[in-house]
Amino acid sequence: MKLSIRSTLLILLFLVLLLAIVLNSVLGHLLVRHEVNEVFDAELAVSAKLIKGILSEGNLEDDLPRISAAMNESFGRVQPDQPELEAYERTRLIQIWRKDGNGLLFRSPGAPDHALAPLRAGFYHHQSSSNEWMVYVTDLPTHDAWLMVGEYPHARHDIIRELGGIFGVSGVVALILCTLIALAAIEYGLSPLRRLGSRLRRRSVDNLKPVRLHRTPKELQPVVDGLNDMFSRLSSGIERERRFIDDAAHELRTPLAVLKLQSQHLQSLSPQQQRDALSELERGTDRASQLVEQLLILARMDNTDRIPVAPADVTEAVRRTLASLQWQADEHQVELTLDADDTLPAVAVDPALIAMALRNLVDNAIRYGGDRQRVETRLTVEKDELCLSVRDQGPGVAEDDLPRLSERFFRAQGSPSADSRQGGSGLGLSIVSRIVDTCAGRLQLRNHPQGGLEVTLRIPLQGLSSAGPGEG
Incomplete structure (x- = not known):
């Protein structure tokens, strides 16, 4: 099943938002639990220090029952007209143990007869199979004893659970709202794509x-x-x-x-x-x-824009092409000559294209140069360019017509008509021009000073091979 861009983006954004909200809820829950525990622990420590201050100057047997009853009355009872404070009801548990651990000097109502925590100063979280309580232990130096003040943690748990529920509900609401906002944003962001599709569909x-x-x-x-x-x-x-x-x-x-x-x-x-x-x-x-x-x-x-090339023996390709046109030259009693450098290296051009261009140039020269004349072909390398020129000994072409000779079906003024024996199609030089363009080269046409039309192909060399034409 292929999902649309809209669905993919919405799913990804939903997952990112869900992950962010879950992480925020978890971190918020941990932070709330930490802060609630700190507040309750601080109250527990204040209660213990308050009792310690009173007992340091009073009589242990006379003051402790009264203090315990007063604290339970204060922390454990909620006013009837304030039911919202029920979650904050707490009962203090008080124990006083001798420092040598050999006797329990005092315990408040509801406190067990065993120690609530180890006989060392500090905060402790004690949990048994049936009970759980938080304890703060401090010493009573005037009585050589340990004071333990504890409370059941249900009030802490209720507050943490209530705040966690608030975080959860707010997270769900935020997730829904953010998803709707993200959907609207995605729809707005994809509107140019819809407009583009609509325009393309309406096009003829x-x-x-x-x-x-x-x-x-x-x-x-x-x-x-x-x-x-x-x-x-x-x-x-x-x-x-x-x-x-x-x-x-x-x-x-x-x-x-x-x-x-x-x-x-x-x-x-x-x-x-x-x-x-x-x-x-x-x-x-x-x-x-x-x-x-x-x-x-x-x-x-x-x-065709570009044709892949490899080093090739262009001289041999030119010789074979001229040999294939010899019958046409003999028919018109035309002499074909070739002036090529025997040391010309293999060059990176397509020999088939060179042969095609040369065939059209020589064919035109034979047709329009006149019978019993000579067609000269010259192949050289000049300034990193392969130069192939063909010259006939005909009457040449009017200067105004030279720039148009490579146009399709253009025939220079005074050229033979299409239905005569020498008539051509007017496409030969167009093909040559297109070949030169494919090779990223230049085509030059001029009337030679000694008579006749000279056409030169200049093709940039894309690479040279160190091997000569006769080497394998």
Whole structure:
């Protein structure tokens, strides 16, 4: 069974209050008993000293009976019109023993014939199977005897018990009142949480705006901040998905329509025209496949912030990527060159991302650099950065278009159209830019002084390995 925060707090506070009240009652009872005993012991000592003072100058046989009767009359009788004093009725017991212990010189009515306490000065609590009494013992030097004055402790016990009952009742009342106050305080303290829950329940599913609460408690602020952060990330994710769907629908509509139109007219064409149309259909399906692949890559990259890396041989990854693009270069009679430092150490980057970025850069350079040209690739380490640059020998790009080349589906003025043989999807540099962002790097684009467009990736090195690329 899961308890609510309200129930948990109420139970804990109730237990704490109960413990505090029980401790207070116990300590109060002990204090009351101590104080009551002190008061009664003081009265007992005063009575003994009073008797001692009288006997020190009088005759023992003549004065003791009269003193005993007077004390019992004074301490043991309550006036009929004062019944509330009944608890304070006390009967004094008096004994006088010789100091050598060989004889009982005097005992008051009701006192036993054995000693009430040891024959030593002080207070004593004597208890037998049938009786209990408190005794004060002092000496009578003029009579060479011990004076014992005692009383039954029922009056003490009654007062202590009555005060203990008062403490108990007041403790129960205090516990009930404190519990009610604690419940009200808990309800008030949890009201911001209820308001937050109410606002969240009333929200529509598409409302991802930040939550705002009036006077948010410090303890609840991390929850509100966490919710707002989650709403922000959800909003960004939904926006990325919406953008992906819009981009995909927009870019796939035209090539699919062209493919459909071409396939519908195949039957009406001559054999040679059919062969040309089939070749064009094949190129169209290739472009559509490439577009879908790039859109999926962008979608995956949009959902990735950082990728775990390990030291890898980037030079070898670049060589393999260029080798895989050689067929495309041969088709356009383009020469692919690589300038890489053979002593470049293994660096902590993801070689798959580097290969993906290089593939898009070289593909763009082959498409837009022109046939029978050269595409130069350069790989170096400069100032703790991995630098990968690709340069074509084409006409370059207008300076105004350079900042927009990494935008999705942007094509520079004068670039081939999407349905031409060289036409691209406008996503290549967007993918490269997203890869660079994932690697916390920079993307630089410029028109090279000797002609052509040069694109450079600068990725900070997260760690270097002492092993060279050829070492295991």
